[in-house]
Amino acid sequence: EKVVVTGATLNKGIAKVAICGVPDRPGVAARVFGALAREGINVRLIIQSVGQEKVTDISLVIGRSFLKQAVKILEGLRAGLKAREIQSDGSVAEVSIVGSGVAGTAGVASRMFRALARRRINIQLISSSEIRIACIVDAASGERALRAVHDEFQLYRLRRRLVAA
Amino acid sequence: EKVVVTGATLNKGIAKVAICGVPDRPGVAARVFGALAREGINVRLIIQSVGQEKVTDISLVIGRSFLKQAVKILEGLRAGLKAREIQSDGSVAEVSIVGSGVAGTAGVASRMFRALARRRINIQLISSSEIRIACIVDAASGERALRAVHDEFQLYRLRRRLVAA
Numbered sequence: 162e163k164v165v166v167t168g169a170t171l172n173k174g175i176a177k178v179a180i181c182g183v184p185d186r187p188g189v190a191a192r193v194f195g196a197l198a199r200e201g202i203n204v205r206l207i208i209q210s211v212g213q214e215k216v217t218d219i220s221l222v223i224g225r226s227f228l229k230q231a232v233k234i235l236e237g238l239r240a241g242l243k244a245r246e247i248q249s250d251g252s253v254a255e256v257s258i259v260g261s262g263v264a265g266t267a268g269v270a271s272r273m274f275r276a277l278a279r280r281r282i283n284i285q286l287i288s289s290s291e292i293r294i295a296c297i298v299d300a301a302s303g304e305r306a307l308r309a310v311h312d313e314f315q316l317y318r319l320r321r322r323l324v325a326a
Numbered sequence: 327e328k329v330v331v332t333g334a335t336l337n338k339g340i341a342k343v344a345i346c347g348v349p350d351r352p353g354v355a356a357r358v359f360g361a362l363a364r365e366g367i368n369v370r371l372i373i374q375s376v377g378q379e380k381v382t383d384i385s386l387v388i389g390r391s392f393l394k395q396a397v398k399i400l401e402g403l404r405a406g407l408k409a410r411e412i413q414s415d416g417s418v419a420e421v422s423i424v425g426s427g428v429a430g431t432a433g434v435a436s437r438m439f440r441a442l443a444r445r446r447i448n449i450q451l452i453s454s455s456e457i458r459i460a461c462i463v464d465a466a467s468g469e470r471a472l473r474a475v476h477d478e479f480q481l482y483r484l485r486r487r488l489v490a491a
């Protein structure tokens with residue numbers, strides 16, 4: 162692979178929240194984020210995967226300090242949007258690898274996922290782009306997950322470990 | 327908002343594919359991407375949102391030319407993973423806005439989503455990071471979606487329109 166993974170990060174100061182079972186039609190995402198924007202919620206990742214039969218979920222990774230507020234906002238929207246439920250979990254961490262072209266070939270992604278799988282660390286959310294693959298895991302596995310990707314991509318010698326809290 | 331949206335892009339040379347109803351436990355993502363990697367599938371976005379009752383979906387945005395091959399690989403995995411189904415759609419486009427900190431506040435995201443909603447363009451997938459918010463829409467709406475975000479963020483004068491096929 163011509164891809165070079167140049168670093169890995171661990172962020173424990175986050176929470177996962179999702180509004181599940183929303184109608185998959187125009188205007189829904191606008192309404193959800195309009196409500197979050199009005200209250201200044203800090204959003205790190207927005208993730209919407211395929212839905213089923215015109216219904217889908219929208220997941221967010223936010224700063225941990227915003228969790229209670231975000232859940233309140235989403236619960237307030239739930240009835241009006243006919244959403245099935247709000248999910249939330251403050252006990253999560255984000256482990257990412259960064260590098261030019263990381264998501265371009267499936268190879269780098271498969272190595273990251275395998276490194277986590279070998280340590281029995283479950284991947285709860287995935288969000289990737291050209292330059293970064295982010296996995297959300299449970300908070301207790303955060304450090305182990307960071308070491309796993311450091312080992313897999315031999316990052317120790319680069320001294321690129323960044324831990325944010 | 328201190329966020330500045332500096333550009334927007336439209337990419338029509340893509341396809342959406344997903345393996346749905348996979349067990350949400352360690353090793354599943356590794357297996358899916360291991361199989362895709364062995365065949366050199368070019369992956370642009372990996373999206374996994376929250377699941378339900380230990381089952382979830384993994385969505386991918388890939389280069390259009392890889393669609394048939396990717397579906398074949400995923401169908402080959404389906405029984406072994408006890409996945410419910412494979413979804414795919416070659417008639418999609420990716421519209422993105424880029425800028426430093428775009429996903430940081432919900433405000434920029436809500437403006438992008440509202441711009442698409444006003445034109446009745448459905449958002450099929452969302453993947454965002456610090457510097458980019460990508461929405462997958464149907465291919466026929468691609469140009470209109472690009473214009474929508476250009477108008478919303480007043481990008482014309484920057485002449486930042488990039489269209490890839």
Ligand SMILES: C[C@@H](O)[C@H](N)C(=O)O
Nearest residue numbers: 186187188189190449
């Ligand atoms: C679910 C949500 O993204 C919806 N499809 C919309 O366009 O707003």
Ligand SMILES: C[C@@H](O)[C@H](N)C(=O)O
Nearest residue numbers: 284351352353354355
């Ligand atoms: C669904 C998939 O991501 C699974 N949770 C895994 O860890 O591999």
